[in-house]
Amino acid sequence: MTTQQLTHQIKTKKSFLCIGLDVDLNKIPNYLLNEEDPIFAFNKAIIDATHHLAVAYKPNTAFYEAYGLKGWKSLEKTIHYLNENYPEIYTIADAKRGDIGNTSKMYAKAFLEDLGFDSVTVAPYMGKDSVEPFLSFQDKHTILLALTSNQGAFDFQTLSVNNQELYKQVLETSKTWDNSENLMYVVGATKAEYLQEIRHIIPENFLLVPGVGAQGGSLKEVCKYGMTKNIGLLINSSRGIIYASKERDFAQAAVIKAKELQQQMEAILIHAG
Numbered sequence: 001m002t003t004q005q006l007t008h009q010i011k012t013k014k015s016f017l018c019i020g021l022d023v024d025l026n027k028i029p030n031y032l033l034n035e036e037d038p039i040f041a042f043n044k045a046i047i048d049a050t051h052h053l054a055v056a057y058k059p060n061t062a063f064y065e066a067y068g069l070k071g072w073k074s075l076e077k078t079i080h081y082l083n084e085n086y087p088e089i090y091t092i093a094d095a096k097r098g099d100i101g102n103t104s105k106m107y108a109k110a111f112l113e114d115l116g117f118d119s120v121t122v123a124p125y126m127g128k129d130s131v132e133p134f135l136s137f138q139d140k141h142t143i144l145l146a147l148t149s150n151q152g153a154f155d156f157q158t159l160s161v162n163n164q165e166l167y168k169q170v171l172e173t174s175k176t177w178d179n180s181e182n183l184m185y186v187v188g189a190t191k192a193e194y195l196q197e198i199r200h201i202i203p204e205n206f207l208l209v210p211g212v213g214a215q216g217g218s219l220k221e222v223c224k225y226g227m228t229k230n231i232g233l234l235i236n237s238s239r240g241i242i243y244a245s246k247e248r249d250f251a252q253a254a255v256i257k258a259k260e261l262q263q264q265m266e267a268i269l270i271h272a273g
């Protein structure tokens with residue numbers, strides 16, 4: 001999917017919500033465990049109920065890999081279900097990959113070609129030749145970790161290297177890489193106060209912003225400093241939406257939580273003009 005198509009969907013739905021499909025079998029309703037594929041059954045119910053409120057879904061691959069071959073099959077069924085039934089939806093494989101070029105090429109093929117996701121999250125630590133294989137795919141995005149939502153972000157990302165914080169060097173340097181127009185960046189919602197400076201370096205690129213909901217980040221603050229004229233934001237919430245109820249009404253409870261965020265987004269979009 002192109003960035004223009006994503007922006008068009010955002011404007012049509014008046015939403016820039018991304019729902020995280022981080023499925024933990026201990027947290028889903030017990031009755032679903034009798035299904036042949038409980039993870040897919042859960043995802044299908046969440047997607048069918050919320051697709052009009054969200055523009056993107058982000059399965060975090062850890063939650064699938066943890067269940068071995070069965071989990072990978074659930075991931076494959078989920079992405080195929082989205083691509084076949086809701087082709088307008090933007091899909092993110094949250095896999096946080098990155099390795100020597102020869103290996104990154106295979107990671108990129110796995111997520112962007114074989115599974116058919118629109119984008120994949122990638123760690124920048126191994127540098128240019130570890131990221132460029134992901135960037136070479138047309139109409140696909142590579143979502144580079146810039147300033148993450150967790151406390152450990154302060155261990156390395158904010159350290160000063162040559163008088164500049166490391167995450168800013170990631171932003172500056174990645175702009176020089178081949179096909180850098182295919183880059184998006186992760187900035188945690190818990191780090192909203194950094195967004196003004198981040199936008200000085202990357203005024204246009206889309207940001208994937210996790211950390212509202214369960215991690216306590218503020219949607220308003222993120223939008224105040226991070227929004228661009230093409231919106232430029234995908235705000236992710238996982239646990240806050242998909243685990244709103246552990247009962248048979250879990251999908252309807254997810255709708256209520258997703259709608260709360262979508263309505264706040266609609267108000268922000270109207271205010272922004």
Ligand SMILES: O=C(O)c1cc(=O)[nH]c(=O)n1[C@@H]1O[C@H](COP(=O)(O)O)[C@@H](O)[C@H]1O
Binds near residue numbers: 060188212215239240
């Ligand atoms: O890349 C991510 O999506 C990500 C980056 C980051 O800095 N912080 C972060 O929480 N995430 C992911 O975003 C999701 C957040 O989930 P909730 O805290 O349940 O909304 C999880 O899948 C995390 O792995």
